[in-house]
Amino acid sequence: MLRAITSDNIDQIQNPTYRNYAQIYNNIHQDFHHQIAAFGLPISDHSFLNVYDDKVIEMTEHGLKISNDYKSLTQGWVSPSCIACRKGVGTITFFISLNCPRNCYFCFNPNQQNYEYFLHHQNNLIEELNKLHEKGIVYKDIALTGGEPLLYKKETEAFFRHAKTLYPKAYTRLYTCGAFLDEEYLQVLKNVGLDEIRFSIKTDDSIEEQNVILEKIRLSKAYIPHVMVEMPVMPNDLEQMKDLLMTLDSIGFNGINLLELCFPLNNTQEFAKRGYQIKPTQYRVLYNYWYAGGLPIAGSEENCLHLLKFAQEKQLKLGVHYCSLENKYSGQIYNQNNPFRNTYTYCIMSEKDYFLKSAKVFGQDIAPVLAFLRKSGLKNYRKDNNYNYLEFPIAYLSKFKKQLPNLEVGICYYVVEQRDGENVLRELRVDYTTPLQHDFKMDI
Incomplete structure (x- = not known):
């Protein structure tokens, strides 16, 4: 011990x-902790850590799978990319630009290196791919994120087409808010061999706005082999998230990644007005990790476990994966x-x-x-x-x-x-x- x-x-x-x-x-x-205090968001005095392991072990009796030293929890299907991410061997993620039409208060892209520059400029991804390939580096998992990649549809198509040319066995995935996706472009993505598409849904959005994205998820099933949602779980949205899981399950797609909500070291006022606080144990091992996600918010992890339990009780068919902030770090280490x-x-x-x-x-x-x-x-x-x-x-x-x-x-x-x-x-x-x-x- x-x-x-x-x-x-x-x-x-x-x-x-x-x-x-x-x-x-x-x-x-x-x-x-003094540095955290300077951001103006309090640290919670409620620790979930002392009961986390017990609650997780209890759920294994009903099919929950524990991976990566309790940092990754899955009920049912999980993306091959999530499995590869734990060690980060042969995996890489690109972005064209950090420009995005959404204005998510929890977005951590402002923490990215050269954020202001890449709001208005683009990476040359074909050139980047060629340089890596010339070095003899082999990739088995290749992703494109943003910003919003589908602001640049031609570049996105060219990227995935070239990635599959250089690395025909690589598993490819696209992150999108879905705003610019239509059936015509889904056919384009199918033609370039895209393996997975991940949609983000905001619980802050109206039902009408959410329904638009849900319809695009339905459409995607006919074109992309693996379709899923990835989103942070808010401490105060448990019932809304349960409803969303039921709706997503009725669509019949692959699964959802539940992310631990993080404070991105900015937008303090948005977090404070919702009553959010920093998780009392921010890191198992304190270190300057590359992942720019920020600091975990108290109550998010607890709700993720509630949703895994809910998926078990309702016998949902879709895969439910809890990806903690700690899970993002293991590949680097x-x-x-x-x-x-x-x-x-x-x-x-x-x-x-x-x-x-x-x-x-x-x-x-x-x-x-x-x-x-x-x-x-x-x-x-x-x-x-x-x-x-x-x-x-x-x-x-x-x-x-x-x-x-x-x-x-x-x-x-x-x-x-x-x-x-x-x-x-x-x-x-x-x-x-x-x-x-x-x-x-x-x-x-």
């Missing part, structure tokens, strides 16, 4: 050197760490979350551990004199259970970064355990 070290329990650590080391990360979290899974001998790459992990003991505990390791002929360790710790593989902990059962151990999380052309191992987090409490299969 691992225990997250927080300001509420850090004083329970008996070893002062360990406690001081853990305080470094507590200070980082406190500073992060996998791709940063996987090439180095065997580089750092005292680390192991976790198959649960893809972080590199090691064990550490501190200060007064170094001498007895070092003596035990030497006596046992275990030589894979390193001592750091700056922070006064001894680091070694987590697998060694099982050997300590008899002689050092209550030894205070830090389980450390790492990611490999490139700095000035060199690979650097960056530590992000430390959790608490003892040899007696530690369960390798469950914890790592």
